[in-house]
Amino acid sequence: xxxxxxxxHFIAVPLFAAFLLxxxxxxxxxxxxxxxxxVLLYLSVVAITLFPQAYDTPIVEIIAGWRPPFGITxxxxxxxxxLVTMITLIGFVVWLYSYRFIIxxxxxKYYMLFMLLIxxxxxxxxxxxxxxxxxxxxxxxxxxxxxxxxxxxxNGAEAAFKYLLIGSFxxxxxxxxxxxxxxxxxxxxxxxxALRMGDVPDKIKLTIMIxxxxxxxxxxELFPLNGWAPDAYSQAPSPIGAVFAGIVVxxxxxxxxxxxxxxxxxxxxxHFLVVMGxxxxxxxxxxxxxxxQIKRMLAFSSIGxxxxxxxxxxxxxxxxxxxxxxxxxxxxxxxxxxxFSAGYLVFFSGxxxxxxxxxxxxxxxxxxxxxxxxxxxxxxxxxxxxxxxxFYLLVSAxxxxxxxxxxxxxxxxxxxxxxxxxxxxxxxxxxxxxxxIRKTPxxxxxxxxxxxIVTLVIGVYPDFIHELVLPAANExxxxxxxxxxxxxxx
Amino acid sequence: MIYxxxxxxxxxxxxxxxxxxxxxxxxxxxxxxxxxxxHLLFIAIGYVDNKTAPIFSxxxxxxxxxxxxxPQALVLTAIVIGLAVTAVALAIIIRxxxxxxxxxxxxxxxxxx
Amino acid sequence: MRKIITFLFLAILGYYMVNxxxxxxxxxxxxxxxxxxxxxxxxETGSVNTVTSIVVSYRxxxxxxxxxxxxxxxxGLGAILFDKRGKKRRKQHASxxxxxxxxLLYPLIVLLGAYVFVHGHLTPGGGFQGGAIIxxxxxxxxxxxxKFETNHKALTIIESVAGLTFITLGMTGxxxxxxxxxxxxxxxxxxxxLSAGIIPIIYSAVGFKVGAELTGVLDTLLKTIR
Numbered sequence: 001x002x003x004x005x006x007x008x009h010f011i012a013v014p015l016f017a018a019f020l021l022x023x024x025x026x027x028x029x030x031x032x033x034x035x036x037x038x039v040l041l042y043l044s045v046v047a048i049t050l051f052p053q054a055y056d057t058p059i060v061e062i063i064a065g066w067r068p069p070f071g072i073t074x075x076x077x078x079x080x081x082x083l084v085t086m087i088t089l090i091g092f093v094v095w096l097y098s099y100r101f102i103i104x105x106x107x108x109k110y111y112m113l114f115m116l117l118i119x120x121x122x123x124x125x126x127x128x129x130x131x132x133x134x135x136x137x138x139x140x141x142x143x144x145x146x147x148x149x150x151x152x153x154x155n156g157a158e159a160a161f162k163y164l165l166i167g168s169f170x171x172x173x174x175x176x177x178x179x180x181x182x183x184x185x186x187x188x189x190x191x192x193x194a195l196r197m198g199d200v201p202d203k204i205k206l207t208i209m210i211x212x213x214x215x216x217x218x219x220x221e222l223f224p225l226n227g228w229a230p231d232a233y234s235q236a237p238s239p240i241g242a243v244f245a246g247i248v249v250x251x252x253x254x255x256x257x258x259x260x261x262x263x264x265x266x267x268x269x270x271h272f273l274v275v276m277g278x279x280x281x282x283x284x285x286x287x288x289x290x291x292x293q294i295k296r297m298l299a300f301s302s303i304g305x306x307x308x309x310x311x312x313x314x315x316x317x318x319x320x321x322x323x324x325x326x327x328x329x330x331x332x333x334x335x336x337x338x339x340f341s342a343g344y345l346v347f348f349s350g351x352x353x354x355x356x357x358x359x360x361x362x363x364x365x366x367x368x369x370x371x372x373x374x375x376x377x378x379x380x381x382x383x384x385x386x387x388x389x390x391f392y393l394l395v396s397a398x399x400x401x402x403x404x405x406x407x408x409x410x411x412x413x414x415x416x417x418x419x420x421x422x423x424x425x426x427x428x429x430x431x432x433x434x435x436x437i438r439k440t441p442x443x444x445x446x447x448x449x450x451x452x453i454v455t456l457v458i459g460v461y462p463d464f465i466h467e468l469v470l471p472a473a474n475e476x477x478x479x480x481x482x483x484x485x486x487x488x489x490x
Numbered sequence: 491m492i493y494x495x496x497x498x499x500x501x502x503x504x505x506x507x508x509x510x511x512x513x514x515x516x517x518x519x520x521x522x523x524x525x526x527x528x529h530l531l532f533i534a535i536g537y538v539d540n541k542t543a544p545i546f547s548x549x550x551x552x553x554x555x556x557x558x559x560x561p562q563a564l565v566l567t568a569i570v571i572g573l574a575v576t577a578v579a580l581a582i583i584i585r586x587x588x589x590x591x592x593x594x595x596x597x598x599x600x601x602x603x
Numbered sequence: 604m605r606k607i608i609t610f611l612f613l614a615i616l617g618y619y620m621v622n623x624x625x626x627x628x629x630x631x632x633x634x635x636x637x638x639x640x641x642x643x644x645x646x647e648t649g650s651v652n653t654v655t656s657i658v659v660s661y662r663x664x665x666x667x668x669x670x671x672x673x674x675x676x677x678x679g680l681g682a683i684l685f686d687k688r689g690k691k692r693r694k695q696h697a698s699x700x701x702x703x704x705x706x707l708l709y710p711l712i713v714l715l716g717a718y719v720f721v722h723g724h725l726t727p728g729g730g731f732q733g734g735a736i737i738x739x740x741x742x743x744x745x746x747x748x749x750k751f752e753t754n755h756k757a758l759t760i761i762e763s764v765a766g767l768t769f770i771t772l773g774m775t776g777x778x779x780x781x782x783x784x785x786x787x788x789x790x791x792x793x794x795x796x797l798s799a800g801i802i803p804i805i806y807s808a809v810g811f812k813v814g815a816e817l818t819g820v821l822d823t824l825l826k827t828i829r
Contacts, residue, residue: 008783012770015671018678019766022759063664064776065785069636072664109682116675123668131564135668138571139675145578146679154589157683158598161582165508165517168575172501172524175568179528182561183535183627186635196635207623494624501620502613509609531624536637539630544653545727546645546793553641556653560637563657566731567669574676577820581683584827 005046007061007076007126010084013039014119018112025108032108033099036115040092043118047085054081055471058485060128068487069192073128075486079472082325083125083254090246090332091118093447097340098239100441101347110150117143117243121251128486130181130263131188133255134174137219141167144248148236159231166218166228173215177208181263191486194262194479209269212259219252221303222310223280230287233299234352238343241295245302245339246332253306253328257313261476273314278408280307285415293352294342297419298335301378304412305331311405312393319396321473326392326465330385330458334377337451341371344440345427354423361427367440368427370448375420377455380413385458385465392466493534500527514586514593518579525572529565536561649790649799650724658729659802663784666805667769669731670812674766677816680823697747705747712740720810724799730806734813741818745825753822758815765812772801772808 017039024031053059058077065071076084098114116139123136145167149160182188184204185196197205218225233241260269281304288300305327312324344367345360346352361368377384380391390409397405458465475482500523507520536558542551544559583593590598634641640653640661650656658666696702719726720733744751776785791798 006777006783008773008777012773012783015667016767016770018671019674019763019770022763062782063784064660065782066661070639071661106682106685109678109685112678113675113682116671116678119671127664129662129664131567131662132665132668135567135571135665135672138575139668139671142571142574142578142672142675142679145575145582146675146682149582149585149683152585152683152685154586157582157585157589160683161514161579161586164575164579164582165521168521168524168579169508171571171575172521172528175528176501176531179532179535180623180627182532182564183633186558186633186637188560188636192636201626204623204626491629494629495621498617498620498624502617505616506609506613510606534629535627537630538632538634541632543727544641545725546651546653547725553638556641558632558634558637559640559653559657562654563662564665566654566658566729567665570669570731571672574672577676577824578679578683580824581680584824585683 005049007050007059007074007080008063009046010043010088010122010126011074011119013043014115014122018115018119021108021112021115029107032111036111037092037095037099039115040088040095040118043088043122044085044092047081047088050076051081051085054078055468058475060485060488062488068128069187069189072132073189073486074126075128075482076126077472077475077482077485078468079254079325079475080125082329082468082472083250084122086250086329086332087118087121087125087247090243090336093336093450094239094243094246096443096450097242097343097447099443101237101239101343101444104151110147113143113147113150114243117147117247121247124251124255128190129188130178130190130193130259133190133258134171134178137174137216137252137255138171140248140251141171141219144232144240144244147240147243148232150237150240151235153235155231156235159228159235163228163232166225170215170218170225173211173218177211177215180204180211181208189487190258190262191483194483195487197263205264209260209264212263213256213269213272216252216256216259217276219248220256220310221249221252221280221306222256222276223283223303223307226280226284226303229303230291230296230299233302234293234295238295238339238347241298241343242336242339245298245335249302249306250328250332253309253313257476262479262482270314270316273310274402274405277307277310277312277314280304280310281408281412282307285412289415289419291419292354294346294354294357294423295339295352297354297423298338298342301416301419302331302335304416305335305378308393308409308412311408312396315396315400315402315405316477317396317400318470318473318477319392319399321476322466322469323389323392323396325469325472326462327389329465329469330389330455331378333451333454333458334374334384334386337370337448337455338374338378340444340448340451341367341374344444345371348440354426357423358426358430359428361424364440366445367448370452371427372424373452373455375424377459379417379420383456383459385455385462387459388462388466391462493537494531497527497530497534500524500530503527512595514583514595514598517595518576518583521579522572522576525568529568529572532561532565532568645793648786648802649793650802651793652724652727652729654727655724655729655802655806656799659723659805660784660786663773663805666809667773667784670766670769670809673813673816674762677762677819677823680820684823684827696749702747705743709740709744712743713737716740716810716814720806721803723806723810724802730809731813733810734815734817737810737814738817738821742821745821753818755819755822758819758822761811761815762819765808765815768808769805769812772805776801 504523723729
């Protein structure tokens with residue numbers, strides 16, 4: 001039997017599931033929790049099946065039969081394949097964790113929003129059209145606002161409102177950028193825009209670029225536009241905090257990079273990226289040190305890692321970008337695991353503060369173990385994937401002869417070590433004296449276990465991911481080739 | 491040109507409302523103004539002097555008589571997105587009002603802003 | 604103080620933007636891809652309304668996203684306002700004049716909405732506009748009758764079925780033709796109701812969906828003050 005998979009499935013199938021869930025909810029609540037998992041498993045299968053094909057020759061999927069630049073296309077090259085596979089895998093693990101974690105009504109709404117979030121993020125990565133990118137960005141953002149307020153407590157609503165206000169500003173900036181861009185080039189396909197970008201006056205080009213950086217930078221947690229992130233991360237349900245760190249931010253970073261690398265020539269923005277990434281990194285790591293709440297600390301750490309990713313992209317070399325992608329993957333896996341275990345620690349102890357979690361590691365050995373594992377991995381100790389991410393970053397910084405970057409990366413690793421080990425120490429050194437504690441659900445442990453195995457396996461065989469990442473980095477750098485296949489040779 | 495200035499003015503008024511006003515509802519009105527201004531600006535960019543709406547309702551109309559249809563199609567999408575954001579914002583405000591019994595943003599700050 | 608700083612910031616921003624827009628002359632023909640759409644819409648899609656053919660066919664994927672955004676708003680509203688108990692509001696009925704008029708107008712407004720979305724490919728209108736008109740009619744009924752109720756379950760079902768229709772049509776295009784959302788029906792004669800392939804079907808589904816969703820949003824918001 002010949003399987004006829006196509007990249008459209010990544011968007012159409014989760015949407016179909018989201019539309020179907022309210023009807024399924026009438027039949028049985030069991031189905032509502034099961035179907036998203038089946039969908040995500042299916043998408044992972046599609047992603048892995050299409051993977052070799054995308055690395056061989058990028059798949060350009062035409063929607064509604066109109067060739068570019070007249071219709072919308074989905075571009076499924078190595079970069080998109082890598083990130084989409086990452087998103088579907090993380091999404092599946094998040095579902096596994098939510099399976100017993102989210103037991104609050106309205107269940108079907110939770111899974112509908114989750115499915116739409118997945119569809120939106122994969123849409124951002126797949127689309128080859130700038131306005132379509134905006135639409136998917138908004139789908140992701142609105143789903144994220146609603147999920148932040150899902151617990152319906154006053155802090156959740158406040159965090160969601162803040163996120164919504166800042167996010168709406170972001171989308172206004174992106175839309176303004178698209179309006180000015182359209183006025184100058186008269187087309188919306190990204191490859192076509194890139195071809196016509198030469199005629200645009202430099203001043204207008206710069207304005208458009210600034211608008212895009214501000215707009216997409218807000219979603220990508222660029223300093224000083226990331227005020228929404230710690231609140232949203234810490235007030236949303238734990239699985240959703242993991243989704244923000246593992247999926248939403250990654251899609252936003254991709255969008256920013258796609259725009260900067262494909263629409264504009266990089267040299268103008270690369271220094272800017274390095275500088276902003278450095279500031280983001282330093283400010284976030286310093287803030288993380290001062291946090292009392294465990295999830296806020298994880299959120300700031302996540303912002304810091306994104307800063308590191310931006311620095312790596314800003315290097316503008318193939319190795320640098322490859323290191324950035326490796327770091328994105330490694331961070332997605334590890335930070336998801338950290339959020340999962342922190343979620344259980346907070347849930348079982350009933351406290352959000354780090355100081356109240358003392359001794360939890362003894363009470364909940366597995367959860368504590370996974371948290372410690374994640375902490376060691378994200379600091380960058382071997383034999384975890386985090387080590388190789390930082391190692392490749394150091395090598396590429398050395399090759400680009402940025403000495404201060406090497407110092408920066410090592411310095412940030414030290415700060416991370418300080419605040420993560422502080423938490424790990426508290427988990428084990430004191431005894432937890434509180435009432436009885438329930439058992440951790442098996443699916444939750446399974447979800448964390450899968451992620452732990454992934455980070456260990458990549459830590460032992462880093463070449464596997466590194467070889468996948470290099471062609472993806474090439475795609476971002478080799479603009480001519482992208483234009484060639486995204487326009488289907490026109 | 492007046493269309494450009496009007497829409498830019500709308501955008502700025504909206505931003506002013508979001509940044510200065512203390513009332514949550516007024517902030518959301520500001521956001522809608524920004525959206526409205528952007529949509530007007532987009533439509534204005536697609537306008538061509540002395541041309542008509544892009545609908546071939548009569549035989550005599552040809553493609554040369556029409557304004558750019560793309561901004562109109564895109565603004566349709568953008569309006570719907572703006573509406574969705576407003577609806578979600580209002581729902582969140584209802585929740586906030588329930589907990590705090592006020593719409594003043596200064597009195598709601600429990601999290602660090 | 605804060606007002607002055609904001610004002611200055613916005614003044615600079617405004618000056619800059621006006622300057623920028625000065626470089627984009629108003630009312631000038633600068634179509635590029637748009638020209639292609641205008642020239643080929645009738646022969647390629649059979650729809651005489653170019654905006655509709657762009658929204659539903661050329662950029663149909665955007666519309667799928669747009670429908671999703673609305674669906675998302677309705678879902679998000681439902682999630683955030685779930686189990687919210689309504690507050691009492693004064694039982695003050697509208698005058699009998701208003702009530703009688705809205706009762707008379709209500710079916711007509713719904714009919715107009717349906718007309719607008721069915722004729723989306725012929726007249727300036729379409730699924731979103733038609734759906735919005737229908738929701739206005741429902742809003743009018745809410746305003747004049749305090750006791751007016753819509754069947755929330757039916758709304759959810761309409762919403763879901765319309766959304767599924769959209770994606771199923773898209774998938775049918777993928778199976779019968781080559782690509783997602785590709786037209787697989789005859790184009791017919793332009794300027795007649797039964798023309799333009801799948802465009803009227805999709806736009807009707809969108810119309811139902813938008814009508815149901817906006818009504819649902821109004822219903823959810825109004826329930827909080829019942």
